[in-house]
Amino acid sequence: MAESGVDLVLSGGRIWCGREAGFAAALAVADGRVAAVGARDAIEPLAGARTRRLDLAGRLAIPAFNEAHMHLLPYGLGLSQVNLRAEEVRTLDEALRRVAAAARAAPKGAWVLGRGYDHFVLDIGRHPTAEELDRAAPDHPVVIRRTCGHMIVANSAAMRLAGVGHNTPDPEGGVIERRGGKLTGLFQERAMRLILDQVPAPDEVQMVEGIRAACADLAGRGFAAATDMNVGMTAGLAEIAAYERAKRDGQLGLRMWQVLAGNPEGIAQAAWEEGLRPMAGDAMLRWGAVKVFADGSAGGLTAAFFDPYLDSAGGGTGVLCFPTETMHHLLGLYHRQGWQLDIHAIGDAAIEQVLSGMEAADTPEHPVAGRRHRIEHCGFLTADQRRRMKARGILPVPQPVFMYEFGDLYVKNLGRARAEAAYPMRTWIEEGHEPSASSDAPVSTVDPFVNLYAMLTRRTNRGTVLGPDQTLTLEQALHAYTYAGAYSQFAETTRGTLAPGMLADIAVISADLFTLSPEEVLTARADLTLRGGAVIFDRHGELAAAAAQ
Known part of the structure; x- marks a missing residue:
């Protein structure tokens, strides 16, 4: 590096390195990792004849987004x-x-x-x-x-x-x-x-193309990491082979955290019997978790609640996918096998079924502490449930964008009070949880700037503000969309912040988000995305032009 210099230097705008680290004026990349961050005059001497330079021109660079829950x-x-x-x-x-x-x-x-x-x-x-x-x-x-x-x-x-x-x-x-x-x-x-089950499953070629297309789409939005939250429910075990082929053929554009379908009709047990084990894979494709569904959706009246939906919405308390005995058996089985549990539960009754099952699985031989089990969505929960989750390090993995897209429907189905208290991002943060931000795409838009807007405003797409006491600062929202997602995937020591030695997963945003109003954040976009220092999206061809100079 002494002769040719670092691979890339970013300067000319602010670089947000993470919630604790704050801002830097320049950043150097070498061998796929952050080599240094700091003042411009401290970074510039690291450059050499072959170093590419990117002028941020007043734009913002951040750790690349991490889509912690999508399909x-x-x-x-x-x-x-x-x-x-x-x-x-x-x-x-x-x-x-x-x-x-x-x-x-x-x-x-x-x-x-x-x-x-x-x-x-x-x-x-x-x-x-x-x-x-x-x-x-x-x-x-x-x-x-x-x-x-x-x-x-x-x-x-x-x-x-x-x-x-x-x-x-x-x-x-x-x-x-x-x-x-x-x-x-x-x-x-x-x-x-x-x-x-009657719909013909896609073949491997179609699945690899779907993986490639999805990765390219997300890279164009500033993501360098994502998840597939229910692997096996489209084409069974063949999905594992499709992902491995996509990686082998260079079609896997993002770092993937893979979550096997664990319902009885899923593939988790079959994959186990074929030898797949927790944390198999590498930094690009990691098989880490199993998912089970406890209930449905609040918008569809199938999320399971203790108190019923409003009479005007049809009443009822929703749908539990399994009896408690079955749910606890599945959670105990996958916990003992060593998987992270990524369990879908939206209503408080479903959260209780799942949380009590995780507690029941917590034994001296197989402790829950340190396993970072997750309750996916975790939308409508009680203070006692939050306390018990915190005590065992069980993570909420919410989708703040649900408030933007479905908030008014929550009011219609559940009433204003329950809608106001849904997805309590600020409360989680203040209580010391590590909530990540995600979209559940294709359920909601994968556009990260809509999700940021939802966290900043708690405003629905019809203009209703629900739970203004749960709004976040931009720094908190970005933390949830970067570091917290990496933390939920046991990857916080390698990505999610921009400190020396971290992987150079970086997104350059079209404007400095910290200078924009929430409404202006909605119109922002990613101009450049790096994964390990490699360009996976370049809207304006800036680094290609820099390399040609």
Whole structure:
């Protein structure tokens, strides 16, 4: 390094190194790691003839974002499915038009898959029905998934292929909706498998392309690390092989924390029997955790609560996916095997079932302390549950963007008081928890700047402010989106901050976020993303130009 200098020097703008470290004026990268940070006149002598220089020109550099909870392969595959998300689709007619267009472009009898509709936003104020999908695509089986991912609507052709009729019983932990004894096409929670198991699984080539596309999309947003939270529920054990091939073929653009599907219909036990063990892999692809679903979603009325939903929303207390005995058995099994537990629980009753199961699994032979078990979402919990989580180092892994996208629906379903208290980011931080920020994409937008806006304002996309006492500073929000995500993946000693020796996972933002209003943060974007000092996204071709000089 003495002759040629460091590989890269960033200067000309502020570099946010982390919550504790604050700002630096310049940063040097060598051999994929941060070589030095500090004043510009201290860093510049490290440069040599071959050193590339990046002028931030007043922009902000930060540790690259870490997407601590998303479904990367489904997100990548979904990029080629019918887009029904609320940003573009707000009427039933538009949803059906898109389904019909996809059907016309597909061979007769081929499946048509759509993702992301929100019945709360649609002009009809309800879910589409099988009959409506039949009219749009009479010659194709159709499945569209609600934005939460916990319910689908299938048309008649899809239900026939699945052998589902009006007398088909509800499976354990699932609901098949009927009105007047007639199927509506709506399937909730574990009942979705009746239909989804009939959809042809993608082959390895398609999955590798989905992985590549998703990684490229996230790199373009400033991410260098992400998760796949339910590996195996799209194509079984073949998903493990697809990820390994993507890595081998250079198509894995992000550092991945992999979470195996642990429900009985998942692959966790089969993967164990084939020899996959906790923490197998490397810094690019790490198999670290198992996921089990305890309940559904608050927007879909399937998150499990002690107190019922409002009568105007239909009442009821939601759906527990498993009896407590079954849940505790699964948690104990995977805990003893050595996996991190990444367990989906949104409502307080589901959180209680999961938390008590983790406590029951805590034995002298297999202590919970240090395992960093996670409760995913963890949206509506009590003070006592927070205390018990803190006592055992159990991490909340929330999605603040849910307040932006679904907050008004929480008010409608649960009332103002419960909506105000949901996803208590500031309380968690003040109590000493380490909440990460994530999106659950494709459930919500993966755009990190929308998530930052949600943490800064607690404002919904309709302008409602819910729980203003839970707003964060920008520094706290960035910490949750960088260091805390790495911490939840046992990676905080190598990434999540920009200190000497850390991996050079860096995002350059289009403006200095610390000088912007929250509304201006919404319009920011990533201009450059580095993973280990290598360029994985360069909006303006800046480093390519620097290399050519």
